[in-house]
Amino acid sequence: MKIVFDRDSPGAIRAARIAGLVVLIGVAIAMLRMSWGKWPDVLVDFGRELYVPWMLAEGKVLYRDLLYFRGPLSPYWNALWFALFGPGLYTLVWVNMTLLATMMVVMYRVLRHVSSSFASFVACLVFILLFAFSQHVGIANYNYVCPYAHEATHAMLLSWVALACLMKHMRSQRTTWLALSGLVSGFVFLIKPEFFVALMAASAAALGLWVWLVRPSIALTAKSLSVFIATLLIPPFSAFALLSTKLSWTEAGVGTLGEWWYILHSRVSELSFFRVGMGIENPFGNLKTLLITAGVYAYIFVSSAALAIVFRRKQSVFLIAFIETVVVLGLAGLFWKNLLWYEIGRPLPLFLMILGGWNFVLLIRQREKKHQAAVILIIFSWVLLVKMLLNTRLYHYGFVLAMPATLVCVVAVFDWIPAAIKRKGGQQVIFYATAFALLSVITIRYVDISGMRYALKSVAVGKGADSFLSDRRGKFVNQAVEWLNRNVKTDETLAVLPEGIMINYLARLRNSTPIITAVPSDILMFGEERFLQLIKKAPPTYIALVHRDDTEYGYRFFGLDYGQSIMHWLREEYRPVQLIGAIPFQDKRFGILIIKHKGYNVHETLK
Secondary structure, eight states: OOOOOOTTSHHHHHHHHHHHHHHHHHHHHHHHHHHTTOOSOSSSSHHHHHHHHHHHHTTOOBTTTBOOOSOSHHHHHHHHHHHHHOSOHHHHHHHHHHHHHHHHHHHHHHHHHHSOHHHHHHHHHHHIIIIITOOOSSSOOOSSSSOSOHHHHHHHHHHHHHHHHHHHHHHHOOHHHHHHHHHHHHHHHTTOHHHHHHHHHHHHHHHHHHHHHHOOOHHHHHHHHHHHHHHHHHHHHHHHHHHHTTSOHHHHHHHHHTHHHHHHHSOGGGSHHHHHHHTTTSHHHHHHHHHHHHHHHHHHHHHHHHHHHHOOOHHHHHHHHHHHHHHHHHHHHHTTTTSOGGGTTTTHHHHHHHHHHHHHHHHHHHOOHHHHHHHHHHHHHHHHGGGGTTSOOSSTTHHHHTHHHHHHHHHIIIIIHHHHHHHTTOOHHHHHHHHHHHHHHHHHHHHHHHHHHHHTOOEEESOGGGOEEEOTHHHHHHHHHHHHHHHOOTTOOEEEESSOTHHHHHHTOOOSSSOOOOSHHHHHHHOHHHHHHHHHHSOOSEEEEEOOOOGGGTOOOBTTTBOHHHHHHHHHHEEEEEEEESOTTSSSOOEEEEEEESSSOHHHHHO
8 A cells, every 4th residue: 555645734844844843843952951051251241231130120210310322112111021030041041032933932033034944944044053152252141041231132022023923914904903013112212222123124124014915095095004003102202201110200210211312422433343244334345245255155056056946857867966065075174274264244135135125026026925924024134234234243232233134134045046946947955055065054153153252261259149150351351240249238339440340240349430331432431520420429448459451442551542531530539459460451461459448549559
């Protein structure tokens, strides 16, 4: 008896989905095992993500008691969990992993609007391997478990939710989905400007395409637009009202605007850190790199697609696919250590423009909702890349900003292009072989980079629910925390300059000033004179001066290249009591100098 397997039967489809889910969970567990306890950075950024919600859970008020330049939603969300379960690193870890799992479900549903279940599965797999638990640079925090700023990952999750609602409206025409999209977008406004701008571009495209394709009445169009705008305004006005109960109207307004205010009222964007990040510091050099990298991709995929269309004999197909796989893997092995792996994301803006134009042309011709959804997703993904337009990267901020664009390219390679090859009568297996080989090489290399970074983290920092593994800087932090625990009374206070409020959190010492960090971007946003007056108004009992090289901002050392007036006052009002490692702000050597209020001249010691 001959048994015929129908891969399109409900049972087969269900089995494939279960198998895919098992694979995704298995890969996520493997990545978790490799990265466990190594997600946060011991000094940069993440200390703020712990200290701020701890203070808010204790009753402090954001923007009044804590100088914070982002919107209120994320810190108060984290404070809620600290209030419920007590402050602890792993309190946030478990919450963030729950949000991560939720985002993957929503993300998969959005991708299913634009691609096959298989391509959506591959995209989710790429997300887990490249972005979710990664560390591709020396500083940690660029992952979804312990992000440099929770605003980034919260905005990413809510953006996928808003996109899902837009696509539900696209298919059902129900105004309820448009209202939900507006509401969620309003929350994104309170979190991250770049995500909100990207969402507004996608929303405008969605509404414009809806009007063009469906031709609703003027009344329905006006109603839909009004509902979207009305729900969009609910979160900002609610935030303003709630903040106004504790702050003046001006303070509440600035707090509600968050980063928007400082983008418009400071010179932060002029810092070399942001210019280099966007690629405008060397535009022609970066454009050249973009075009060269794009050319390499084009050569690989265009030649593979051409072979897939030309060779139609089944006898030759698998041989050609095998040869292509061997060639790609062989070249990758040959240049494994020398290839500029960090540059592979450069062409993403160009590729999205091509894919967007392709889908728009198909939409005009076929009027299919798949292409409509693809145009919306591509617009969102492209606008997110503007912040790194000529220096697009998968690492650093790319773990959020370049992630949607990367997934769009994955579904293009594993669904859109193979489907086009099939329509031409070609053999998809040839193109699939190239795509799988190249994607495998990229993901394996990036996982390898993360593995090497994580292998350097062997210093245990913190205790209990606050324990994690750090690089060698953890030894200095441990010594500082131990000294503070032995010598500082519970009612005494500590400030850490210019950055390192993780020390406050681990030692459970409060800062008498509202200052969280004092790196060049903070100085530009809030003003050096304001920082000095805040320290004078409520001088901390102790200040820890933590070495940090700020060359990336165009300055080098705190007290020498910026913050000079603050350091001058500290030299007169504080005396050194403990030096751990090298004297900070002198050379490349790391160290922490703890000084105490009133006493000897710090200037002599620093000499």
